[in-house]
Amino acid sequence: MHLPQTVEPRNPGMDLDLDWVMRAQANTSAIERRAAQLGTRRSVKKEYQAAWLLKAVTCIDLTTLSGDDTAGRVRRLCAKARQPLRPDLLEALDMQGLTTGAVCVYHEMIAPAVAALEGTGIPVAAVSTGFPAGLSPFDLRVKEIEASVAAGAKEIDIVISRRHVLTGNWQALYDEMRAFRAACGAAHVKAILATGELGSLRNVARASLVCMMAGADFIKTSTGKESVNATLPVSLVMIRAIREYHERSGARVGYKPAGGISKAKDALVYLSMIKEELGDRWLSPDLFRFGASSLLGDIERQIEHHITGAYSAAYRHPMG
Numbered sequence: 001m002h003l004p005q006t007v008e009p010r011n012p013g014m015d016l017d018l019d020w021v022m023r024a025q026a027n028t029s030a031i032e033r034r035a036a037q038l039g040t041r042r043s044v045k046k047e048y049q050a051a052w053l054l055k056a057v058t059c060i061d062l063t064t065l066s067g068d069d070t071a072g073r074v075r076r077l078c079a080k081a082r083q084p085l086r087p088d089l090l091e092a093l094d095m096q097g098l099t100t101g102a103v104c105v106y107h108e109m110i111a112p113a114v115a116a117l118e119g120t121g122i123p124v125a126a127v128s129t130g131f132p133a134g135l136s137p138f139d140l141r142v143k144e145i146e147a148s149v150a151a152g153a154k155e156i157d158i159v160i161s162r163r164h165v166l167t168g169n170w171q172a173l174y175d176e177m178r179a180f181r182a183a184c185g186a187a188h189v190k191a192i193l194a195t196g197e198l199g200s201l202r203n204v205a206r207a208s209l210v211c212m213m214a215g216a217d218f219i220k221t222s223t224g225k226e227s228v229n230a231t232l233p234v235s236l237v238m239i240r241a242i243r244e245y246h247e248r249s250g251a252r253v254g255y256k257p258a259g260g261i262s263k264a265k266d267a268l269v270y271l272s273m274i275k276e277e278l279g280d281r282w283l284s285p286d287l288f289r290f291g292a293s294s295l296l297g298d299i300e301r302q303i304e305h306h307i308t309g310a311y312s313a314a315y316r317h318p319m320g
């Protein structure tokens with residue numbers, strides 16, 4: 001089964017609508033109640049879990065973002081992206097063409113990743129713009145994007161300037177994102193909001209809208225380096241901003257929770273939240289990704305458990 005990856009940008013953006021941005025609110029207690037409900041109930045019936053976990057695999061941006069990354073580590077990561085589960089599991093599931101959604105690395109690791117993924121259709125995503133703090137000079141941040149696109153990255157994960165959000169300078173955030181979008185050219189752009197540093201859910205809602213208005217193809221929670229990374233309340237706020245933006249503009253923007261997602265059961269919660277809040281169209285690697293360095297191992301263990309266990313006959317069932 002071949003699962004082609006799509007990297008076409010799809011959000012043309014729009015003029016900054018400050019009234020809309022300022023109207024954006026987040027009812028913190030209602031959001032937290034809903035998040036608690038999502039986090040504690042069983043998200044997916046047991047007999048369907050293997051099918052959902054296979055879907056999760058296709059949506060992983062398999063990531064290494066460490067100071068001690070080497071070409072060898074990146075090649076091993078790419079081998080895992082090409083064949084994310086053990087061969088016997090893939091054969092049992094008849095999923096030999098299964099791949100992760102992308103591989104995500106720093107700029108210096110793009111070349112070995114591109115070489116290792118040649119001919120697979122798996123895109124290389126590069127973190128950029130002075131990741132993770134985003135505090136290097138603006139012109140260098142733009143040049144970094146251009147260099148990564150020239151090196152073969154098909155997706156660029158930029159970090160926004162948190163200070164623009166914290167000071168309510170929405171025009172500056174919009175202009176910055178617009179410039180990053182332009183520098184990406186045909187590459188797909190994901191805007192990392194670093195939500196753990198934005199101070200409030202209302203700021204998360206407003207920053208999400210501004211980045212989408214400026215043309216972000218995806219909005220992403222975190223770099224993985226903040227002290228608080230992806231959470232369910234933040235995800236609900238961002239997903240609802242995506243829905244609102246789609247209703248108003250017609251454009252579909254993707255969602256990427258990232259940072260600290262390492263358990264298969266958490267992946268199922270995210271997928272079920274996406275299904276309920278945005279619908280099935282978003283349950284696809286072109287509109288949903290997990291940014292994760294250590295999720296795949298647990299998914300592999302859980303899939304093995306499912307196909308060797310009592311639910312082995314049911315893994316082909318549609319998601320329900």
Ligand SMILES: O=C[C@H](O)COP(=O)(O)O
Pocket residue numbers: 063065104222223224225258259260261291292293294295
């Ligand atoms: O963008 C991806 C994140 O940096 C990955 O975070 P993680 O290492 O906590 O999975």
